[in-house]
Amino acid sequence: MLLVRANYLDGNFQWKTGDIEIEDGRLLRVGENLSFPEDELAVDCSGYTIIPGFVDIHIHGCAGTDTCDGTREDIDNMARFLLQKGVTSFCPTTMTTGRATVERALLAAKACAEQPVEDGARIVGIHMEGPFIAKEKKGAQLEEAILPPDYSWFRELYELSGGLVKLVVVAPEQPGGYEFAEQAKAQCTVSIAHTTASYEEAKHAFDCGVTHATHLFNAMPGLSHRAPGVVGAVFDDERVTAELICDGFHLHPAVLRTAFRVLGDRAVVVSDSMRGNGMADGESFDLGGQLVTVKDGKATLSDGTIAGSVTNLHEEVKNLVSFGIPLEHAVKAATLTPAKVIGMDGEIGSIEPGKRADLLVLDENLDIVAVYH
Known part of the structure; x- marks a missing residue:
């Protein structure tokens, strides 16, 4: 599963825009313009903010x-x-x-x-x-x-x-x-x-x-x-x-x-x-x-x-x-x-490869619109 075009906090708690790949409840890859199969489930997170749970x-x-x-x-x-x-x-x-x-x-x-x-x-x-x-x-x-x-x-x-x-x-x-x-x-x-x-x-x-x-x-x-x-x-x-x-x-x-x-x-x-x-x-x-x-x-x-x-x-x-x-x-x-x-x-505690995929998706008012766990 991919969360694409996301505004997220990286492992150093700096704001980045990119993609987050989740596999078996773990963060597999985090970065910009990740390549992935066309049939992989992708969620467009444009306009939202993603932070750790x-x-x-x-x-x-x-x-x-x-x-x-x-x-x-x-x-x-x-x-x-x-x-x-x-x-x-x-x-x-x-x-x-x-x-x-x-x-x-x-x-x-x-x-x-x-x-x-x-x-x-x-x-x-x-x-x-x-x-x-x-x-x-x-x-x-x-x-x-x-x-x-x-x-x-x-x-x-x-x-x-x-x-x-x-x-x-x-x-x-x-x-x-x-x-x-x-x-x-x-x-x-x-x-x-x-x-x-x-x-x-x-x-x-x-x-x-x-x-x-x-x-x-x-x-x-x-x-x-x-x-x-x-x-x-x-x-x-x-x-x-x-x-x-x-x-x-x-x-x-x-x-x-x-x-x-x-x-x-x-x-x-x-x-x-x-x-x-x-x-x-x-x-x-x-x-x-x-x-x-x-x-x-x-x-x-x-x-x-x-x-x-x-x-x-x-x-x-x-x-x-x-x-x-x-x-x-x-x-x-x-x-x-x-x-x-x-x-x-x-x-x-942070969005880094290998950690649990505990993520919150927030809207512009910082309200929670989705929880990944």
Whole structure:
């Protein structure tokens, strides 16, 4: 199959016009004026833009279901909804809950990854957000389920998932946090979040193996001129990638513009969405054992604490463009960079021969008109 006369982002995220050949779900050839048999199926993409499929490495739920519901049916439902929004790969994300709940979620995600639904996004990893966090910055996480960093327990869960856990969160300033990072980095990417860490503590965590920051700015000390905190440490360290929730609610557009300028290719767009994503406003959405109200596109607990989002990567990329971020930068932050964070950039995240043929065709308004998966 060929997509011809396409305006697409090449492997360096530069705009090119040419042809894209797909064979057996892979990108076979990409370039200008490709030769091909006259009887080969060709789709004229003149006037459209082709980008890689989105990769969401931090998503709890959507379409009424949640990772921690712990059944294959629930996660398959998420996968089907996400593909409609242009997300072709994702990491179901757990919350700070009891061990039995986390175990069920990991096993369900593993089953879905091993036998993916044909009409849904693929699972490319699991993101464990908790329980090794700081109570003072718990956000919408359940306080009674918070535990000190425990590598032995994490390793058991990692093995249970069949090695599918690609991201684990830790508040490194907690007792045993630095040691946890030094050990867990051998299994997966270790991320800092829900933390009270100072600039100095965060920098020490990076030296110990933390290379990522979950939802930067949120659930951590703010950036101050005499106390740079985690945000300042991330800005100051090229080893660390950072998630940004780009719904215009979690972070002000001016903050997003600043973050993208400072982080460059270290910026990662995530949804951090919960089960209310894709549902009507309501007050009966459970998130990790707590009741969440969704109103006017904002998800909050009863005390006003932000409780995830109801956005998706497609909406966020469009938001970023409206905020002044170049389309190619926004797309890279929602595709190749998150793929790199979880070690999947050899398979997904960019339009290059040999990779999966995960492609989105966009019209002049950046709306999705076709998904190849």
